[in-house]
Amino acid sequence: MGRLYILCKALPFGLRSAPKLVTAVADGLSWALQCEGVVNSLHYLDDFFFWSEANSPNCACALSTAVLLCLKLGLPVAAQKVVGPATTIVFLSILIDSAGQEVRLPDDKLVWLRQELRSWGDKRAATKRQLQSLIGLLSHVAKVVRPGRPFLRSLIDAMMIPQRQNQKVRLNLQCRGDIVWWQEFLLAWNGVGFFPGGPLRATLYSDASGQWGCGAFVLGSAEWLQQKSQDPSPRPRGGLDVQELDGEARVLLVQGLSASSRYTYGAGKRRYLSFCARANLNPLPASEATLCHFVAHLATEGLRAQSISGYLAAVRHLSIEAGFAPLPRGECPRLAYVLKGVSRSQVAAPKPRRLPITPHILLSLKDAWERETIDAYSAWLFWAISLTAFFGCFRIGELTRTDLFTCPAVEVGDVSFEGDPVRARIHLWFSKTDTSGAGADNILGSTGDPLCPVTALGNYLQTRPAGPGALFVSAGGSPVSRAFFVTAVSTALLAAGVSSNGILAIASG
Known part of the structure; x- marks a missing residue:
């Protein structure tokens, strides 16, 4: 506009590149603090955290240096967010208590989290966006609840199935079980977690070689060791490592299925293995008699013929994964008749005709x-x-x-x-x-x-x-x-x- 220039003094809300830009500026500020002698610091985006030994003036000095440096560089500082030095402080919505060696969730966040999980009690399906929100919330809580991370795996697998944000996915038994675990745990949990174990006393680096054996050394000391191979058998020039190829083949075998198919087949495989364990049957190699019993069991539990066919496809893939030849589709006449019997016994009732409003x-x-x-x-x-x-x-x-x-x-x-x-x-x-x-x-x-x-x-x-x-x-x-x-x-x-x-x-x- 003529010789005038318009300069945005703040990043627009919702800009996708905003976190990267803020992190770049914060990294520069962190480097400048190190040049000023502030060593014990870390940051997440624009939130900085400083620490020092107990009863030491270093923490107050680091905080004062950081504030003065921000003012010198023209970086705004929110005075209401400058806290400390203190032994109890809230950082990234987690309360850190250095005196009690504890990390805690603030009381208001713990109450809100319980209410949020209570709303998931009767859900049988959820959109991709809803699952992303829940997983992000519980992943943050898992920073305090360290055993909670494994109880997110099934929710993460379910979240990967939909392609669109508003597309829904069914919550299977494993997903609902993980939600129930979080509900029951948070009901009795007071929001307190403990610091992990003491600091590492030594850092050990090791490596191995098929020709020279293995070796290791301790960082910061003169201690080291080397052990020669007991049976040195170097690979001939131009040879191939079959074990390495076998591992690569297993990875490709898993990737041969899409994420949604792996999710669906996983439920079918667990159902089949659980049935065989309860019926005292050998799951692999899967015989025609075992599959007929499995189909009859699923039919008595109310599953439709189409769902049962999906479970049989999962059993077929389980056999292939284990290295067994699956039963040919055309050589199981008894199983085919059992499936036809399920279909004919589950004739769907005609839907009532929807009459128009006149x-x-x-x-x-x-x-x-x-x-x-x-x-x-x-x-x-x-x-x-x-x-x-x-x-x-x-x-x-x-x-x-x-x-x-x-x-x-x-x-x-x-x-x-x-x-x-x-x-x-x-x-x-x-x-x-x-x-x-x-x-x-x-x-x-x-x-x-x-x-x-x-x-x-x-x-x-x-x-x-x-x-x-x-x-x-x-x-x-x-x-x-x-x-x-x-x-x-x-x-x-x-x-x-x-x-x-x-x-x-x-x-x-």
């Missing part, structure tokens, strides 16, 4: 809501949702919230009125058939009768609580959930004397 039923709903609902606002709300979905061919899940972690696809700012006669334009950001988020505009025309969607939507918006957010909200301002609206429709149909068997297909009306 204009007559809509008027019956309106009359029931006006008579039965507690307040007039709820009647306007339900009526506006019904006519918007009916005339706009919307799915109810596009206008309402389907769970606690997703927002409706339509917000109040996406609705506009235009033209003469007046019509409503609704912008739909995403849908079941538009997962990429291209978006589309939906036009609702004025009908001039009691079933006019434009009139119903306008009357509702006049009474809607002010503020941005979802288009359809309750009187308290929270988005209307799909379950809440479906319950309201079912109750109104019952009050109107209309059979509600499947009559919830508003869009198909």
Whole structure:
């Protein structure tokens, strides 16, 4: 702009490269502190931590040097975050107590963590973003709870399956077991962990050679040792190490399956090995009789034929991993008939036909809501949702919230009125058939009768609580959930004397 230059004095919030840039500046400051004689320091991004021996002025001196150096270099210092020297300090949300040799979680964070885990008690599925948030939280807690890290493995494996952030994955028995472990542990845990063992007294470096044997030395001393090979057998020139190739082949064998297949097969393999242990059967090599017994066991536990076929594929891969030849698919006639028997015994019951909602039923709903609902606002709300979905061919899940972690696809700012006669334009950001988020505009025309969607939507918006957010909200301002609206429709149909068997297909009306 002419000879003027615009300079950003702060990094934009959410910038992906911000941590790298901040770390580069902090590394430079750490080097400058070392040049000033401050040795005992570490930092994570822009949080610095200094320490020294007990009853020593070195810590206070290091803190004073760091503050003065930041002021000299023009780096801002948050005065309210400068703490110490002290024997108890909070660093990266972990309370460090050097006098008691303890690390603790602050009380408020411990209470919040228990509440967060309690909300996962009844979950059977979660999105990739939800799992990432939970794993990040528990990984941070594992800095204090050192035995807790192994109880994150199944959650990490489940998190790697979805490709998109909003894609859901089923939480298997192992995932729910890990969550239960954290719930039970945190319920009795007071948030205190102990410092690890004392400092290392020596650092030992070692190496080995097929020709010269092995050797080691202690860092900072003159102590060393060497041991010649008992049976020196150097590899001939141009030869190959079969053991090394065998290890590489095993790695490639594991990578031959995708992450989702490894996750699914892992559950099937554990189920099969557990069954063989309980039935006192030899799991490998897998015989046709053992597989028939396994299929019968799964069928009695209520598994569908398609799921049982997946478990058999896992057993086949288990045999290949162990070096056994799997049973040829065409040479197990008894197993094939057992699978057919499972399929025929589990004939799915026909789904009830979803009848469309007609204009007559809509008027019956309106009359029931006006008579039965507690307040007039709820009647306007339900009526506006019904006519918007009916005339706009919307799915109810596009206008309402389907769970606690997703927002409706339509917000109040996406609705506009235009033209003469007046019509409503609704912008739909995403849908079941538009997962990429291209978006589309939906036009609702004025009908001039009691079933006019434009009139119903306008009357509702006049009474809607002010503020941005979802288009359809309750009187308290929270988005209307799909379950809440479906319950309201079912109750109104019952009050109107209309059979509600499947009559919830508003869009198909």
